[in-house]
Ligand SMILES: [K+]
């Protein structure tokens with residue numbers, strides 16, 4: 001491992017995060033609130049961190065950038081970003097504890113949206129904009145760093161993004177990392193502008209439109225209201241956000257291909273079909289149970305609330321328009337299952353991802369066929385050709401590893417006196433980067449009451465989930481640090 | 484699919500089950516209780532079923548036995564056995580509803596040990612012996628049919644048993660199915676006799692010693708007392724049963740090899756080591772938490788109860804000596820995780836099995852290595868050589884399929900108004916063939932209050948879990964029934 005090149009990369013990252021403090025500072029200065037000084041102090045700390053990494057990285061050469069350096073660079077990006085990101089919370093005094101502030105910052109940068117704030121509305125707009133912006137930066141990090149950078153370095157875990165990308169292989173279309181990163185960045189930026197305009201058209205103030213857009217396109221889910229999106233009680237806003245979340249939870253490579261070809265054909269993708277079918281199927285089931293149990297009397301109202309909650313949870317956004325903690329058990333368990341499923345590979349959504357489940361289901365069906373015809377060769381297909389055995393093993397192991405981390409984390413946080421539903425759903429909500437869970441961490445609750453030990457477990461889970469597990473787990477390998 | 488050969492096999496099976504009614508009948512006649520007539524009526528029904536299959540199977544030829552016929556024969560064995568097995572419950576009037584009686588019979592034959600009986604002690608000894616005996620027959624079915632028969636037919640799912648069996652491959656040691664089946668049967672019989680003698684030595688009546696032995700060697704877990712094994716309040720009996728359950732949860736091929744070679748060397752097996760390590764590790768963790776929270780004051784008492792509960796749950800037996808529903812959350816979640824893990828492949832234990840987790844954990848570590856060295860070839864090893872990619876994919880897909888069935892079943896039973904912990908743990912308890920779960924189906928509760936719809940889901944899950952999923956799932960494939 002070459003530490004210098006990693007340090008240089010982190011120095012650039014720290015500088016970028018620090019520079020981005022300007023945007024929330026603008027709102028603080030406009031309002032004349034006391035959080036402006038917190039941003040200045042944070043910028044000082046951020047600059048110091050950036051400078052320290054710059055000195056450590058002196059003499060780094062571009063040729064030293066290998067897989068290990070890329071992995072370490074990506075993983076520590078989130079750790080360092082959160083270190084700078086938690087400063088405004090601490091300096092402004094709105095989240096004085098370091099554990100809490102770091103949790104909140106990591107929750108933002110990993111686009112989780114789990115909060116330790118009990119009461120959001122009295123917090124000044126600068127701080128809340130910073131909180132919203134961390135998600136947007138984190139989402140961009142996923143889109144640019146993870147989707148564009150790692151596959152080109154041949155990192156195994158991202159085989160799936162490549163296998164699923166439509167049309168000619170991405171390496172051929174974009175021979176250079178930089179070119180592809182720029183394309184993805186433009187797409188992300190475009191989606192942000194469109195979403196903000198649509199929300200302003202629905203009567204949101206510019207400030208709230210930007211904050212909710214930041215949360216939606218990154219599938220982060222932080223709101224500026226205690227009641228989340230339910231505050232607006234507007235069908236128009238609900239449907240606009242549903243649409244934006246749905247787009248953000250789909251593979252960005254599909255959107256790129258569709259925009260370049262000015263055609264919907266790229267959406268004829270097996271994962272996208274699965275994603276759409278599950279979202280619609282779950283919505284109809286939940287809608288039916290809500291009507292049966294009389295939670296809503298009107299079909300269209302039931303549809304609106306089920307669709308919003310399903311898309312919000314499945315894309316791992318975590319916006320809330322109804323207190324689903326009071327809904328029938330079946331609907332709560334369905335939402336818990338959707339948390340684990342997640343959106344598409346190559347999106348800003350977290351969790352296991354549709355394509356992995358799809359490959360595993362196809363392989364299981366192939367296994368059944370092999371039982372009946374022991375000597376037959378049974379191949380399984382995804383949009384872009386055959387899924388090879390190593391891809392199947394990789395997907396299935398990912399699911400199993402995910403379940404193991406989920407189980408071990410649930411055990412650990414149950415040690416702090418949480419009940420079973422709180423333990424399991426809090427870990428699901430953080431590991432899958434959703435945000436709200438059930439019971440004590442449900443849609444109308446927060447993580448403030450959790451113990452410090454549990455909060456660090458959640459912080460680790462958020463990072464783990466966001467970086468597809470292996471990027472974080474590999475840091476514990478001796479091989480990673482050798483030489 | 485050749486129906487005739489399957490029918491002939493089921494005719495022999497139905498006859499065997501019917502003939503075995505003699506043993507409980509003996510106790511009923513000895514006590515002079517009214518259940519004797521129920522056994523005569525059940526024998527009539529059993530004979531009729533056997534005769535019907537005999538007529539359907541006329542003209543069957545041995546050469547027609549292929550994979551599909553073997554799979555259908557095994558899967559329907561449990562369905563038909565439970566159909567005969569539920570008769571004594573219905574005719575004696577102790578479980579009048581067909582749904583309930585079939586649930587109880589399937590629970591016995593699948594060695595699950597989940598019960599719908601609210602009060603066991605007033606039930607006559609004949610009926611309770613039949614209930615205990617169904618487990619013993621089911622356990623023998625697993626040992627003889629599944630371990631001996633399916634691998635020799637080249638059925639893919641049992642690759643694991645072969646890969647894990649120590650010494651020269653089983654095919655070479657036992658060229659004929661019959662020979663290996665006889666060896667396994669003798670081993671199972673021997674373990675039964677030893678266990679019964681040890682329990683009688685501890686002061687149990689012969690009747691109770693036999694009934695509890697039937698439940699222990701098959702990892703079934705039905706007791707003749709409402710308080711289960713806690714009734715005896717004897718450290719000696721606790722430790723004897725812990726030992727028997729531990730043996731029954733280990734790979735029977737290891738025991739066979741050890742007995743034949745008069746050596747402990749076969750136990751130097753990677754899965755057996757994992758199994759032992761997890762059991763001891765979980766015991767110590769639970770013991771520590773019980774002492775910390777003051778559930779027990781004395782270390783040796785805490786050890787005795789944690790060890791018993793851990794081995795009972797991990798081997799999927801489900802005997803109970805303490806109401807762990809009142810233990811700290813951490814210990815309950817640990818037990819829930821152990822349920823899903825289960826014992827060793829090639830044992831009478833249910834659930835996912837240690838070896839599958841082990842292969843997946845090793846593969847995940849290999850994936851981490853591949854991330855660091857993208858061009859390296861990383862092989863993973865089990866006791867008997869390299870685990871090939873198809874074995875890894877198979878194990879990982881099994882876990883994923885298990886989790887999917889678990890999730891879907893939990894969703895289905897939550898529709899009946901169960902809370903989340905009851906839904907999840909009832910499905911775990913039945914799908915993993917453990918018996919007791921948590922909350923409404925906890926160690927001091929039963930399945931009587933569950934709705935009929937939920938009971939059929941549990942019945943299906945018991946069968947699915949017992950037959951390693953695929954043997955049941957494949958029945959839903961069109962390919963299975965063609966020709
Ligand atoms: K989120």
Ligand SMILES: [K+]
Nearest residue numbers: 595703800917
């Ligand atoms: K059992």
